[in-house]
Each structure stands twice: as C-alpha cells, then as structure tokens.
Amino acid sequence: MTGGAVVGCRLALGRAEGPAVGSCGVPTDVVGSGGRQDSLRAGLALFERMWRAGVPDPPRWVHPMPEAGLLAWLRRLLGDRLHTEDGERALAGWLGADLFGLRRLPPAPGFVGGMEFARLRPEHVGPLLRRISLTRPAPSPEELTATALDAEHATVFRARRAPGDRGWGQPAGAGAPTLGETVEIPFVVHGIWLGQPMPVVTAFREHYAAAARRFPEATVVLWTDIPRARAAAVLAELEPRSRPAPPPAEGPADDRLADVRPLVTWARDSGVALVNVHEVFHAGHPLYLHPQYVLEMAKQRPRGYTSATDHLRVELVHTFGGLYIDGDIRFDAGPPGGAEPASLPGLFAAVAAAPVACTLNVLPAGVSNDLILGPARHPLLRLWMECARLNYSQPQREIAGGLEVMARPYVGHSHQGLRHLAPHRTGRVHHAALELTGVTRDDLVPTAGAVVPANEVTWVPKGRDRADIRLTGDSFLPRMPGADRDEVLERTMGLATFLIWQLVAREGNLYLSAVEPVVAALPDPDAVWTALLRLLAALEPVRAAVTSITAQRLGEGGAPEHLWLPPQAAALIDDTSVAVSWFGRDPAEPDRPVWLLDEVVAPAALRRPGA
Numbered sequence: 342m343t344g345g346a347v348v349g350c351r352l353a354l355g356r357a358e359g360p361a362v363g364s365c366g367v368p369t370d371v372v373g374s375g376g377r378q379d380s381l382r383a384g385l386a387l388f389e390r391m392w393r394a395g396v397p398d399p400p401r402w403v404h405p406m407p408e409a410g411l412l413a414w415l416r417r418l419l420g421d422r423l424h425t426e427d428g429e430r431a432l433a434g435w436l437g438a439d440l441f442g443l444r445r446l447p448p449a450p451g452f453v454g455g456m457e458f459a460r461l462r463p464e465h466v467g468p469l470l471r472r473i474s475l476t477r478p479a480p481s482p483e484e485l486t487a488t489a490l491d492a493e494h495a496t497v498f499r500a501r502r503a504p505g506d507r508g509w510g511q512p513a514g515a516g517a518p519t520l521g522e523t524v525e526i527p528f529v530v531h532g533i534w535l536g537q538p539m540p541v542v543t544a545f546r547e548h549y550a551a552a553a554r555r556f557p558e559a560t561v562v563l564w565t566d567i568p569r570a571r572a573a574a575v576l577a578e579l580e581p582r583s584r585p586a587p588p589p590a591e592g593p594a595d596d597r598l599a600d601v602r603p604l605v606t607w608a609r610d611s612g613v614a615l616v617n618v619h620e621v622f623h624a625g626h627p628l629y630l631h632p633q634y635v636l637e638m639a640k641q642r643p644r645g646y647t648s649a650t651d652h653l654r655v656e657l658v659h660t661f662g663g664l665y666i667d668g669d670i671r672f673d674a675g676p677p678g679g680a681e682p683a684s685l686p687g688l689f690a691a692v693a694a695a696p697v698a699c700t701l702n703v704l705p706a707g708v709s710n711d712l713i714l715g716p717a718r719h720p721l722l723r724l725w726m727e728c729a730r731l732n733y734s735q736p737q738r739e740i741a742g743g744l745e746v747m748a749r750p751y752v753g754h755s756h757q758g759l760r761h762l763a764p765h766r767t768g769r770v771h772h773a774a775l776e777l778t779g780v781t782r783d784d785l786v787p788t789a790g791a792v793v794p795a796n797e798v799t800w801v802p803k804g805r806d807r808a809d810i811r812l813t814g815d816s817f818l819p820r821m822p823g824a825d826r827d828e829v830l831e832r833t834m835g836l837a838t839f840l841i842w843q844l845v846a847r848e849g850n851l852y853l854s855a856v857e858p859v860v861a862a863l864p865d866p867d868a869v870w871t872a873l874l875r876l877l878a879a880l881e882p883v884r885a886a887v888t889s890i891t892a893q894r895l896g897e898g899g900a901p902e903h904l905w906l907p908p909q910a911a912a913l914i915d916d917t918s919v920a921v922s923w924f925g926r927d928p929a930e931p932d933r934p935v936w937l938l939d940e941v942v943a944p945a946a947l948r949r950p951g952a
Contacts, residue, residue, distance in 0.1 A: 377867070381909055384871025390830050391837065391876050396442040402433065402632050404730070411720070414516045415727055418777045423727070435734045436632050437842035440880075441834045444635050446624040450569075452480050458626050458660055463525040463717070466661045467560035468493035470529065473621075474614035475565070475572035476605060496528035496558045498686075500694040509697050509721070510784055517778070518720040524693045526716050528559045528686070529663030530672070533653055535566050535618075536638065536646035538600035544795065545668030550611035552672055556685055562614040564653065566638075567601055569617055574598055575605040618653065621660075628656055629726050633733055636842050637767070639835040641859045644763045651767035654713060655725050662717035664689070670702070670711060671793035688714065688791035697721070700785040701771060704794065708782050710771045712792060725774040732770055737846045740765045744925060747937040752895045760938050824864055832859065833869055837876055841883060849888035850924040851877070851947070854940055857904050867907040874910040878947040887947045888923035890914060894940040918946035 406424055407415060415423055422428030449455075452473070461469065468490040472480045483489060501523050511517035532549055539545060553561040575598055608615040622628040630652040637649040654665040664685075666672050672685060692700050692714050699715030699722065701708040715722065732740070740762060741747050751760035758764065775781070824832070836856045843852040860869045877883050892904040906914075925935040925942040934943035 377907065380865055380867035380907060381871060383865050383868035384875070384907075384909065387826075387830065387833060387868055387872035388875045388879075390826075391441075391834055391872060392879075394830070394834060395440050399439045399442045400445065402444055404429065404629065405627075407723075410516070411518050411723065414518060414720070415724065417516060418724065419727060419731065432730070432734050433632075435845055436636060437838070437845050438883075439632075440838060440841065443639065443835065443838055444632050446622075446627050446631065447619045449623045449625040450479070450620050452482050452485060453620065453623075453625075454482050455625065456485065458621065459718070461661070461717075462487070463497045463527040463662060464495040465490040466527040466663065467495040467529050470560055470562045470616055470661075471614050473616060474562075474608075475567065475569055475617060476576070476609040476613075476615050478573070478576070479569060494558075495560075496686075498526045498528065498689040498693045500524045500690075500698075506696065509699070509719075510780060511778060518723075520698055520716075520719070524698045524716050526662050526689055526693050526714070528556070528689060529661060530556075530559055530561045530685075531654070531657045531661075531663055531665040532561070532563045532668050533565075533650040533657075533665075534563060534604075534668075535649055535653075536641065537643065539604050541603050543668075544671075546607055546611075548668050548671055549613050550607070552685070553612040557612075559685070560614060561612070562616050563608060564616050564618055564657065565604070566618055567604070567615070569620065571598065571601045572605050572615065575602050576609075578602070579606065579609070622656075628653070630656060630729060633730065636733075636839065639839040639842075640855070641832060641835055641839075642855075644761050645839075648763045648767040651710065651763070651770070652726075652729060654710070655722055655729070655771075658713045658715055659718060659722040659726065662715065665713045666792065667711040669795045671795065672712075672791070685791055688786065688788065691786045695786045697780060697784050697786075700788065702792070702794065703782050703785050703787045703789070708771070708775070708785065709794075710768065711794075712788060714786075721774060721778060721780065724777065725771055728773045728777075729767060729770045732766060732773075736848055737762060738848070738924075741938075744937065747925075748935065751939045752897065752899050757897070829863055829865075829869065832863065833872055836860070836869075837873060840873070840877065844883065844886045847891075848924045849886050849920070850942060851887050851890045851945070853890060853892045853904055854894045854902070855891070857902075867910075870906050870910040874906070874913045874947075875950050878913045878950045884947045884949065888920040888944065889925065889942050890916070890945040891937075891940050891942050913948050913950060915946045915948050916943065919944040920946070 404424070406412065412424060420428075422431075465487065469485060471493070472484055472490075502520060507519040507521070508517065509520055530549075530552055532545070534545065549561055549563060552559065578598070605615065607613075618628075622631070628634055634649050634652045637645045637652070639645070640648075657663075658665050664672075688700075692698060693716070699719045700712075701710060701714075702712035713722075738744050738747065742765075751757045836859060840852060840856065843850065843855065856873075860866045860873075863869050877887070894902050896902050919932045923942075923944045925937050926944070927933060927935055932944060934941050936942075
C-alpha cells in the first residue's frame with residue numbers, strides 16, 4: 342500500500358510487543374509523484390461519486406408491530422417503551438445515519454410474488470427452498486403454488502399437545518404466547534455462508550454434503566448472498582452436464598466467476614439447495630433484524646459476516662422452522678437405527694415432543710447458538726430477536742464489560758477471542774432470552790449423539806500469507822485487484838456507513854484500523870482513503886462527532902500493525918486536538934493515548950476539507 346504519513350505520530354506507548362512510534366514517517370515503498378497524483382484524482386472522483394450517491398432523506402426503517410398478546414409479553418420482559426414512537430426513535434439513533442440508503446430492501450423477485458411466508462405450511466418449506474435454489478433455473482410463480490408444492494413429498498416431525506402442555510414451561514400467569522395444538526418441525530437443515538468465497542477444502546462443505554447424502558428425506562439448504570445472475574452464469578457453463586466447463590476466455594486472473602463456480606458446482610453435485618437471502622427476505626417480507634444485518638455486512642470482514650449470521654440463523658428458524666447448524670459441527674452422527682435422539686431424525690422428533698419444543702446446542706457447560714432447532718414462530722425465538730435488536734442500543738464499552746476489561750492485554754492470552762466484539766454484540770444474545778424466560782440447559786433436549794461439536798473459527802487467520810490473500814488482524818481477506826469502479830464505490834459506501842455507526846457505538850472514535858484490511862485489498866487503497874476521509878470530513882455532523890482515532894493495533898500474532906495514509910487523507914486528521922471527553926480518556930493523563938482491545942486510541946479531530 343502506498344502512502345505518505347503514519348497516523349498517530351505523537352504516540353510513544355510502552356506496552357510490550359506493541360507499537361512504539363515517536364515521529365511521523367514515510368514508508369520505503371512510496372510511489373513517485375505521478376502515482377500519487379493518479380491516486381489523488383481517483384480518490385476525488387470516488388468522493389464525488391459517493392457524494393452524488395448520498396440519499397438526502399433515506400426511508401425510515403419501521404419494525405413490524407407484534408400482535409397485541411405478543412407485544413404485551415415482550416414489554417413485560419423488556420420494558421414499556423418497546424415499539425413506542427419514542428422508544429423506536431431512540432433505538433434508530435444508535436444505528437447511525439444511512440447515508441446511502443443501504444438499508445433499503447430489494448424488491449421481491451417475480452417468482453415469489455405476494456407469497457406469505459408466515460402462512461407457509463411446514464410440509465411446503467422443503468419443496469419451496471429446493472425450487473428456488475440457485476442450482477437450478479429460477480422457477481415460475483406457478484411452480485411455487487400450494488398445489489405445486491403438494492406434489493413433492495416432505496418430511497415433517499409432529500407432536501400433539503394437550504391444552505395444559507402448550508405453555509413451553511412458562512408459568513400460567515406470565516402471559517407468554519402458547520404453542521399450537523400440534524408442534525410441527527419440517528425436516529430442513531439450514532446453513533449460512535456470507536461475504537467471502539467458501540474455501541474449497543473446509544469442514545462446512547464436507548458436513549453439509551454428508552448430511553444431504555445420508556438423509557435424502559431432508560432438505561439441506563445453504564443460505565448465501567450470491568446473486569442469482571452470477572449463479573446462472575455458472576449453470577450456463579455446466580450445461581450440458583456431460584461437457585466439462587470451458588476455461589475462462591481471458592485466463593484465471595480475469596475469471597469473474599472464480600469465487601462462485603466452486604460453491605455452485607459443489608451444491609448442485611451434493612444435492613444441497615443454495616438460496617439467496619434476499620430472494621426470501623425482501624421489501625415484501627423483510628428480515629426483522631435487517632438494519633442490524635446490513636451494518637454487520639458493511640464491515641466486509643469475517644467478524645461482521647459472523648455477526649450477520651448470528652441474526653440470520655434465528656430468523657431462519659423463526660420463519661421456516663427446522664434446524665440451523667454451523668457447518669463445522671458434524672451433524673450426520675449416530676448410527677442408522679440408533680437410540681433416539683442419537684440421530685438427526687431422532688433429535689427432530691424429540692424436540693417436537695419436548696416441553697420447551699425448542700433446543701440449542703447443549704454443551705457440557707452451557708449452551709451455544711451454533712445449533713437452533715424448533716418450529717416456526719416459537720415465542721422464545723421471537724424474544725431472542727428482540728433482545729438482539731436492543732443489544733444495539735448499548736455503547737461498545739458496555740457490551741465489552743467496561744473500559745477496564747477492554748484495557749487488559751488480549752493477544753497471546755486464552756481470552757484472545759473476546760477481543761472481537763462479535764461474541765459480545767451478537768453471539769451471546771440467546772443467554773439473555775433464556776434468562777428472561779427461566780429456561781435452563783436442563784430444560785432443553787440434549788444434542789449429544791446427534792451432533793459432534795467442533796469450531797473451525799472461520800473468522801480468525803490460519804496458515805501463512807499468500808500472494809492473493811491479505812493476512813490481517815482477524816482474517817484472511819482475498820485481494821480484489823480486479824474490482825471495477827462500481828464495486829469499489831459500493832464497498833467504500835459500506836465502509837463509510839460502518840465508520841459512522843462506530844462513531845455512535847465507540848463514542849466519537851474514528852475506527853480506521855477496523856476498515857484498513859478491506860481498504861488494503863482494493864485496487865487503489867490511497868484513492869479509497871482519500872475518498873473516505875474527505876467524505877467524513879465534509880459532513881459537518883460527522884466531522885464534529887470525531888474526538889479520537891484508532892489507527893494502530895497488535896495483530897493476532899502480536900506484531901504491530903500501523904495504518905499508513907496518503908498525504909491528502911492524513912492532512913484531514915488533526916492529532917493535536919484534545920477534546921474534553923473522548924473514548925477511553927484516562928482522567929490521570931487526559932491527553933495521552935490508551936490501549937483498548939490491543940489497539941491504540943488517541944485523541945484527534947477531523948479538519949474541514951479544502952476546495
């Protein structure tokens with residue numbers, strides 16, 4: 342990455358193995374003035390495109406109002422302001438400005454029309470997801486009618502309940518919504534892979550494919566953000582099936598399907614349905630946690646994709662029923678004919694008949710959200726979604742447990758994973774829902790025997806740096822030298838949206854180190870930095886909100902990582918400005934930088950950009 346100044350040149354911190362920068366510097370690989378001028382022109386052009394793409398009055402997101410009985414129960418547990426005008430306005434303020442309308446929902450694809458997914462019968466879930474799979478041509482609306490879906494056999498696990506057994510263990514006076522006369526769970530297995538290409542060799546592929554082979558009566562579906570047009574291009578290559586796909590005409594470096602082809606081919610050959618998230622969750626049927634999902638995806642890093650899946654997984658089971666399971670867990674365990682529930686079908690049947698009628702992954706100590714099994718619209722899942730939404734109304738310091746917790750060393754310690762806030766913000770929300778309802782691990786159906794726990798930790802680095810991979814703090818990021826100007830614009834708008842949200846969550850902190858890996862992977866990082874910083878500085882409310890900057894950190898291996906900015910971007914940062922209050926301020930030394938989560942937070946401000 343080219344550059345001209347290192348941000349934070351006042352810093353001289355003493356933590357072992359950390360950055361020790363005493364003066365501004367220029368990296369040895371600085372390009373000549375011609376290269377800098379090209380990047381400057383490209384950065385100003387990108388800034389102007391972002392400025393024009395801004396939405397003066399983006400539509401306000403309105404969460405659907407729960408029905409009266411459900412709302413009364415939720416308010417009893419979570420507070421009377423829930424789903425009031427003042428309460429919703431306050432919650433929306435915590436999400437930051439939607440400058441570019443990224444939270445706008447896409448229109449429904451023509452083939453789903455006005456389908457009401459909330460009224461979808463359990464026996465239609467599997468057939469529907471198979472028919473809209475990206476591994477086959479888009480269906481016609483006629484193929485998705487109730488009559489058409491009836492033509493396909495689908496396994497559903499059912500258990501009838503007496504009137505006194507419909508309260509899923511909640512006290513009679515708690516006002517909790519009850520279950521129906523019959524609990525119905527479709528034999529559907531949901532998995533998720535978002536954001537980055539799935540590795541060709543990974544436990545995720547092996548386990549989902551193994552389950553599809555072993556349980557042909559189940560629908561195994563992998564949810565993705567791959568657009569149908571790209572999957573259709575792969576299918577066009579694969580037809581007829583007997584003919585091998587031709588090599589890309591312009592060579593591997595210009596192969597725009599290289600990241601999509603392996604996944605689509607694998608899903609098609611394995612019998613796994615591949616479903617695009619926004620072909621089901623769209624303007625006519627939005628994700629309940631759509632704004633939060635968009636913010637996490639805007640990070641464009643595995644830690645963000647992990648948090649996005651934390652939201653999506655509970656919504657999938659709440660919408661359709663079935664089993665969500667992380668692909669690194671072996672879930673084809675248990676010999677055929679083994680004792681129930683020591684098999685996947687046995688686990689489904691046991692949960693349908695159990696008092697709570699819903700379970701998570703029951704571990705030797707505690708429970709995990711890497712497995713969720715239950716019927717559609719279970720009240721516990723609905724409460725979980727509301728808890729997740731409210732978790733975005735807390736600043737980062739509260740989510741992490743206080744500045745004292747954030748200030749301790751993480752790299753090289755057993756608690757290093759807690760440095761990343763995905764477990765705090767989204768990964769542990771189920772504990773709140775369980776505590777509010779009094780459901781304990783002893784009330785849940787054990788999962789041992791039906792699954793074998795594992796954790797591939799796909800959002801932390803493995804192996805060595807490669808030419809096509811950017812090894813950074815928490816992940817491998819594929820380099821994107823071939824990204825066209827529209828993709829660069831889209832990614833930069835996402836980064837700006839994320840940074841503005843972090844100004845709220847991190848109390849005025851410009852969290853540049855969090856986006857540096859994404860910027861560095863783009864074709865012209867200097868241009869992106871110039872556009873980003875100029876945009877933020879040109880927006881007066883954003884500029885005024887900045888009181889500190891994070892631009893140095895320790896990598897996962899303990900090596901210091903410095904953020905280099907081109908001169909035009911660095912000139913917009915005033916690291917001599919010290920506000921009365923800033924994120925992490927030490928009262929004893931109010932103008933000195935501090936370490937939080939093994940990153941350097943220093944007082945700073947943004948300058949107004951020149952002409």
